[in-house]
Amino acid sequence: MSQVKPEILAKAQTWLTDVFDEDTKKEINELIDNNPSELEDSFYKNAAFGTGGMRGIMGVGTNRINKYTLGKNTQGLSNYLKREFSGEALKVAIAYDCRNNSKELAQVVADVFSANDIEVFLFSDLRPTPELSFAVKKLNCHCGIVLTASHNPPEYNGYKVYWQDGGQLVPPQDKDLVEEINGLEYEAISFDAKNDLIHKIDKDVDEAFIEASVANGSFDTSAEAKADLGVVFTSLHGTSITMVPPVLEKAGFANVTIVEEQREPDGNFPTVKSPNPEEPEALKMALDIAEEKGADIVIGTDPDCDRLGIAVRNNENKLELLNGNQTMLVMTWFLLEQWKKADKMDGNEFIASTIVSTPMLKNLSEAYGVEYKEVLTGFKWIAKLIKDHPELDFIGGGEESFGYMVGDFVRDKDAVTSTLLACEISAFLKAQGSSFYEKLLELYTTYGLYKEELISLVKKGIEGEQEIKQMLIDLREKPWETIDGEKVVLVEDYQSSVAKHLHDHTEEEITIPKSNVLIYYTEDGTKIAARPSGTEPKIKFYFSVNTSLDSVSDFEEKNKELKEKVSRIKAELQLG
Numbered sequence: 304m305s306q307v308k309p310e311i312l313a314k315a316q317t318w319l320t321d322v323f324d325e326d327t328k329k330e331i332n333e334l335i336d337n338n339p340s341e342l343e344d345s346f347y348k349n350a351a352f353g354t355g356g357m358r359g360i361m362g363v364g365t366n367r368i369n370k371y372t373l374g375k376n377t378q379g380l381s382n383y384l385k386r387e388f389s390g391e392a393l394k395v396a397i398a399y400d401c402r403n404n405s406k407e408l409a410q411v412v413a414d415v416f417s418a419n420d421i422e423v424f425l426f427s428d429l430r431p432t433p434e435l436s437f438a439v440k441k442l443n444c445h446c447g448i449v450l451t452a453s454h455n456p457p458e459y460n461g462y463k464v465y466w467q468d469g470g471q472l473v474p475p476q477d478k479d480l481v482e483e484i485n486g487l488e489y490e491a492i493s494f495d496a497k498n499d500l501i502h503k504i505d506k507d508v509d510e511a512f513i514e515a516s517v518a519n520g521s522f523d524t525s526a527e528a529k530a531d532l533g534v535v536f537t538s539l540h541g542t543s544i545t546m547v548p549p550v551l552e553k554a555g556f557a558n559v560t561i562v563e564e565q566r567e568p569d570g571n572f573p574t575v576k577s578p579n580p581e582e583p584e585a586l587k588m589a590l591d592i593a594e595e596k597g598a599d600i601v602i603g604t605d606p607d608c609d610r611l612g613i614a615v616r617n618n619e620n621k622l623e624l625l626n627g628n629q630t631m632l633v634m635t636w637f638l639l640e641q642w643k644k645a646d647k648m649d650g651n652e653f654i655a656s657t658i659v660s661t662p663m664l665k666n667l668s669e670a671y672g673v674e675y676k677e678v679l680t681g682f683k684w685i686a687k688l689i690k691d692h693p694e695l696d697f698i699g700g701g702e703e704s705f706g707y708m709v710g711d712f713v714r715d716k717d718a719v720t721s722t723l724l725a726c727e728i729s730a731f732l733k734a735q736g737s738s739f740y741e742k743l744l745e746l747y748t749t750y751g752l753y754k755e756e757l758i759s760l761v762k763k764g765i766e767g768e769q770e771i772k773q774m775l776i777d778l779r780e781k782p783w784e785t786i787d788g789e790k791v792v793l794v795e796d797y798q799s800s801v802a803k804h805l806h807d808h809t810e811e812e813i814t815i816p817k818s819n820v821l822i823y824y825t826e827d828g829t830k831i832a833a834r835p836s837g838t839e840p841k842i843k844f845y846f847s848v849n850t851s852l853d854s855v856s857d858f859e860e861k862n863k864e865l866k867e868k869v870s871r872i873k874a875e876l877q878l879g
Contacts, residue, residue: 307339314346318363322490323371330363344764349485356463356471358452358839361404368452368460370411374492376462377412377448379484381419381493384445387476393421396442396504398435399450400542400607401568402460405429409450412462414496427503429542429568431608433717434512436469438504440714441511446472451607454579455839457571469714470686474816512546512719517554519710520723522641528734529555533598534726537562537589539578540569541606546719556726560596562589572606580605580612581705583624590614590622600729600739604718609682610705611718613725615739623740628661628755631701633743634721635664637728638699638709639671648673653692655685655700658797658815658822659832659845666750673698679797679818680834682706686714703755703845744855752852754865758844758878759836771835771842778821778833787872789825796821831872844878 307315315335319328334342345364350357350372357376359368384393395416399409406429413423424442426435432449439447446466452459464472464480472480534551536559538544544566551559565574565588572578575585580603593601593614601614601622613630617623635654642648653674656664668675674695678684680702689697689711701707706716709724729739747753762770783791795802797820800813822832830847848865852858872878 307335307342311339311343311346314365315342318371318489327363327369327371334363347765351481356449356461358455358459358461360458361460368408368462370408371489371492373408373412373450373462374415374494375487375489376464376484377415378419378492379487380446380464380480381416381421382487383476383480383483384421385419388445391445394424394442394444395421396424396426396435396438396444396447397450398426398430398432398438398447400432401429401540401570402450402452402606403457403570404460405450405570408460409448411494412448412450413501414494415492417497417500418493418495420497421500423501424504425501426508427505429545430509431542431546431717431719432463433609433713433715433719434508434546436465436713436715436717437512437515438508439465439467440469440712441508442504449607453607454577454581454605454610456577465715468686468690470690471681471683471715473683473687509546513550513553515712516546516550516717516720516723519712520550520720520727521554522727522731524727524731525734526555528730529726530558532556532558532600532726532730532733533593533596534559535562535589535593535596535598535601536560536722537565537586537601537603538568538608539575539580539585539603539605540565540567540572541578541604541608542568543604543608543718543722544568546608547604547722550719550723551726554723554727556723556730560592560598562592564588570606578606580610581627586612586614586624593622599733600725602722602725604722605705608718609716611707611721611725612705613739615729617740618744625739625743626755627701627703627705628663628753629743630705630725631656631703631707632661632663632667632746633728633739634701634707634709634724635667635699636742636746637724637731639667639673642698643671647696651694652696652698653688654698655688657681657684657702658795658820659834659843660701660703661753661755661847662828662830663746663750663753663849667746670750677815679815679820680704681837682708682714682716684815689714703757741855744852744858747852747858748855751849752858752861752865753847753849754862754869756846756869758846758873759841760844760878761839761841763840767840771840774842775819775821775833775835783823783831783876786823786825786829786831787868787875789827789829791823792826793824794821795824829868829872831876844876846872848872 350359399405449463452461655676707721797818820834832845
């Protein structure tokens, strides 16, 4: 058996003091005696905030999600709130998802806040993440917390922090908060709850959220069109079951079949390998039911209901899964059309997306005379745009990873309202003799055919972390000069905030915040981005290729050409 490294052992032994409970100490001793590799992974670093807050595997140790790491976060946040809002009566809202231990960890977080004389509004049962964002604003809270690990595997949980505007924490608050947390010892955590400061919330906030979701996701689609749309919906054992069915019902969509085998919230996600609607396999059960029933659209959401995956009928009447970019394009087109029809556009509107999403969205915005803004990966950056530009109206925005936000009543990706919007679009187009899929192809003929793919390379543990770092170092020190025979003309390095134009050797500053991302562009518009995940042990490569599409009838041939091009690129760069 391999030996425990002295520095890891010393760190683990600090968790054997009376500050920690007996079960924790027993588990650590078990790891010391029998599982040094697991002990090392549990203690080699402190779990850190990434693009989606803090996520990690549940268990004992500084690199795990447990009552002490989350208690320390909450104690640090309590101290920070008191300093930032000195003299104010502080209020926070807390929600949690279906994951194992989420309810218990949410109670720990509520206890620590209340122990620090902060009033707590805790959802009485699991709720979607976007409802927490809504609740923060509705209840005039100073911040909010969601206990979730989004679409990660069952062994994960996490902690997302929201600010007064309902958006996730961004600079400079995130850095200041992390410094506050890192400066704390575990014995500084106050776990002794003041129960009179903890209030359970449910019905009032639920009803207000449903009203707002229907108001933002509904348009002038007729009742007959809604009744004619066949929908199959799966919550994938997650929180969306609490909100999506009542929202669809209130909006007038009655022809909805729910996948009963996946209705029950369950943190073990027993019917799927991964509860991620980005994975085609996750929607298989729903697709099978939809084929039986002849449904028009299939929608599935992730455990905390901020992402959605959809499948629609293609031109051969077969259900086809769309990627996040495709869904986002049709949703954005529809919102732009509705704003235009309502004569609401005055040149002070914007849509938003992320640096690794499809470039086609910019083409769409230009055609409608609407400003397009691009940010780092993560909806906290889109929420920050809304906060930073009160003079502009936000129409909608999304990212390639299956997230979309309709309007600004919620300040995070929102699969509740986006599910309604997808149904609204499908019903509207079906009533016109068209479809979601046909509209997508029409958009390709107008704005260019873009094809995007993603590769995620999993690199676990200490060695994996080093491997990811080295891959980015190599890409910076030995950049690609050609890709599929096309010259690289621009390299954007978001870590150094420098964009290099290779054809004339000029440079310009990248003005959005720094991040460990590299993006390559070729002379023919091919785009490849490399980015380590902020919440999982992965490095991601995003591919975007494009061509013109003169006619919908040419789609299959042109799409095949682009698919082959992506395959060539993957092989050339040894990323396949």
